[in-house]
Amino acid sequence: MSRAPRPHYPPPVLVTTTDDLEAVSRRLRAGEFVTVDTEFIRERTYWPELCVVQLAGDDEVALIDALAPGLDLAPLGELLADPAVVKVFHAARQDIEIFVLKFGDVPRPLFDTQVAAMVAGFGDQVGYEALVGGLTGGSIDKAHRFSDWAVRPLSPAQVAYAAADVTYLREIYRKLCARLQEDDRLAWVAEEMAVLTGPATYRVDPEAMWQRLRTRSTSRRYLGMLRALAAWREREAQRVNIPRQRVVRDEILLELAATAPATTEALARTRGLSRGFVEGAMGEALLAVVAAAKLEPPDALPEAPEERPGPRPSPALVALLKVLLATKCEQNHVAARLVASSDDLERLAVEAAPDVPALHGWRRRVFGEDALALCQGRIALGVDGRQVRLVSVPGD
Numbered sequence: 001m002s003r004a005p006r007p008h009y010p011p012p013v014l015v016t017t018t019d020d021l022e023a024v025s026r027r028l029r030a031g032e033f034v035t036v037d038t039e040f041i042r043e044r045t046y047w048p049e050l051c052v053v054q055l056a057g058d059d060e061v062a063l064i065d066a067l068a069p070g071l072d073l074a075p076l077g078e079l080l081a082d083p084a085v086v087k088v089f090h091a092a093r094q095d096i097e098i099f100v101l102k103f104g105d106v107p108r109p110l111f112d113t114q115v116a117a118m119v120a121g122f123g124d125q126v127g128y129e130a131l132v133g134g135l136t137g138g139s140i141d142k143a144h145r146f147s148d149w150a151v152r153p154l155s156p157a158q159v160a161y162a163a164a165d166v167t168y169l170r171e172i173y174r175k176l177c178a179r180l181q182e183d184d185r186l187a188w189v190a191e192e193m194a195v196l197t198g199p200a201t202y203r204v205d206p207e208a209m210w211q212r213l214r215t216r217s218t219s220r221r222y223l224g225m226l227r228a229l230a231a232w233r234e235r236e237a238q239r240v241n242i243p244r245q246r247v248v249r250d251e252i253l254l255e256l257a258a259t260a261p262a263t264t265e266a267l268a269r270t271r272g273l274s275r276g277f278v279e280g281a282m283g284e285a286l287l288a289v290v291a292a293a294k295l296e297p298p299d300a301l302p303e304a305p306e307e308r309p310g311p312r313p314s315p316a317l318v319a320l321l322k323v324l325l326a327t328k329c330e331q332n333h334v335a336a337r338l339v340a341s342s343d344d345l346e347r348l349a350v351e352a353a354p355d356v357p358a359l360h361g362w363r364r365r366v367f368g369e370d371a372l373a374l375c376q377g378r379i380a381l382g383v384d385g386r387q388v389r390l391v392s393v394p395g396d
Contacts, residue, residue, distance in 0.1 A: 012054075012061040012163035014154070016068035018075070024055065024062045025075040031057040033086040034079065035169035036107070038095045039149040039162055046237045046244065048098050051149035055079075056166035063162055067150065073102060080107035088173045090114050090128045090165075097202040106197045113169065115192045116176045119185050121333030128165070136171045140164050183333075188362045192338070206234035210302070213250055217258070218304035226257035227302055228293035232286065247282070248273075260290050313349035321345045323381055324374055327388045328367045339367050348375055 015021050028034045039052040053064040053076060064076065080087060080099055087107040089095055091114045096106055117126045122134070132138050144161040154162075180186045195201065210223065210230040217223070230253060237244040248256070252272045261267040267287060268278045277283050322345060329336040340358035347354035348371050359368040370390060373379045382391040 010060060012063050012159060014159065015062050015064045016071060018070070018072040021064060021071065021073070022075045024060070024064075025079040027060065028055060028057045028062075029079055029082050029085055031085060033057075033088050033111070033170075033173065035088045035166040035173065036080075036095065037089070037162070037165040037169070038098055039147075040094075040098060041148065041150055042243075044242070046241050047101065048094070049150065050098050050102065052154070052162055054162050054166040056163075056170055058170070061163050061167055063154075063159060065152075065154070067152065077103040081105065083108060086111050088113065088169055090131070090169060090172075091125075092196060093202075096196065100199055100202040104199075106199055106202070108197055110193050110197055111173065111189070112193065112196060113172050113176055115196075115338075116180060116189050118335035118338045119188045119192070120176055120179050120183070121335070124335045124337040131172050132168045135175045136168050138164075138168055140168070185362075191361055204234065206231040206238075209234045211305075213254060215254060215257075220298070220301040220304065222257055223304060224296050224301035225260055225290065225293045226254070228289050228296075229253050229257055229286070232289045236282065236285070248286075256286070256290070260294065261287065262290065263287070311350055313346045317349040317375065318345050320374060320381060321348055321371055323388060324370060324390075325367055327381070327390075328370060332366050334366060339363050340371075345371075348372070 013020075013024070015024055035054075035056045037054040038050060039054075040048040040050050042048045050066045053066055053073075055062045055064065064073075065071065066073065077099075079085065080103065086109050088111045090112065092110065092112045096110075099105075099107055113131065114126060114128075117131055118124060122131065129140050129142065132140055141161060141164075144158050147158055147161075149158070177186070180189060207227065210227040213226065213230065215223075215226065229248075233244055233247045233253060237247050240247070249272060252270060255270060259266070259270065261270065264278060264283065264287070267273065267283055268275070270278075273283075325336050325340055325345070329339055340356075340363065344354075344356040344358040347356050348358065353359065353372070357363055358371065370379060374381070378393055380391045380393050382389055
């Protein structure tokens with residue numbers, strides 16, 4: 001079957017002045033949606049450095065040079081906050097983080113085509129190139145994915161690459177919406193967008209960073225030291241604007257929490273710390289953090305993460321639930337990752353009616369009800385030819 005010819009769009013416009021940005025934003029706010037993407041660099045910094053913002057409406061594509069001298073991005077912020085215009089992204093988290101930092105809030109209303117594609121049955125975390133090929137018949141040259149977007153002027157190839165991301169996104173958005181509406185699944189996507197639109201999703205709490213570190217110790221004193229050191233590292237990385245691993249690497253932070261050095265000499269014995277670090281301002285600040293953490297009262301120390309009480313789940317039952325999940329998602333053309341997590345399955349295997357996402361909303365209809373029935377022995381799994389099917393189990 002031949003594809004309909006792709007619509008012709010005018011060439012992208014490079015925006016470098018506030019007046020031009022105001023004009024572009026005003027025109028785009030008259031449409032129903034705008035597709036959005038960003039190019040940024042972050043390898044050497046804690047905070048992402050926004051370099052280019054790509055926007056596309058029905059009739060135009062604009063590339064905003066975020067590094068242009070004197071450019072005020074306020075009109076962009078007004079566009080992203082306009083409740084009458086849907087902001088369409090693909091894999092939106094990193095882009096949204098940048099806009100939360102710039103403008104203090106998440107663009108709303110929001111539509112993420114990666115999430116929508118998972119709901120529409122395109123698999124787990126489908127890539128943008130795959131959607132471009134599958135829904136538009138186009139292709140994207142990713143040779144400039146790792147360009148240095150801070151170098152000016154932008155090359156014609158960079159401009160073409162950046163524009164392609166939001167140009168194809170218009171067609172993808174329209175086709176996904178049509179498919180989701182036909183399958184009555186637009187509400188499913190709206191539920192997922194609620195998670196992405198919470199500003200707290202994009203804000204880092206230094207006091208909680210210790211929970212991301214892998215540690216086997218359950219000593220509350222050790223965990224309190226680790227919490228203090230991880231929070232200090234996060235704030236220092238933010239202050240100096242360098243990646244946290246360049247302040248102190250994870251493995252060194254874990255060792256410092258265990259040894260709790262009290263002097264410069266003790267700190268110098270920590271493998272991986274340079275003499276300049278130990279004897280400089282950072283070394284002095286780190287020793288002060290250790291000293292303060294030692295004085296924390298016992299009732300202020302963090303609790304060790306507790307294992308879930310009760311019996312361990314049966315590996316065999318969890319395996320059956322995984323098969324059921326794959327079967328139901330195959331039948332309903334939806335990504336399994338979106339329906340139930342490993343934790344959901346383990347809790348379903350040991351609890352009668354756990355409060356997990358898999359038992360709420362559309363997930364319950366797709367998978368949760370059958371999962372409960374399987375755990376209660378009311379259905380079984382069988383094979384019909386090459387397909388897994390559900391078999392009712394007669395009652396006593």
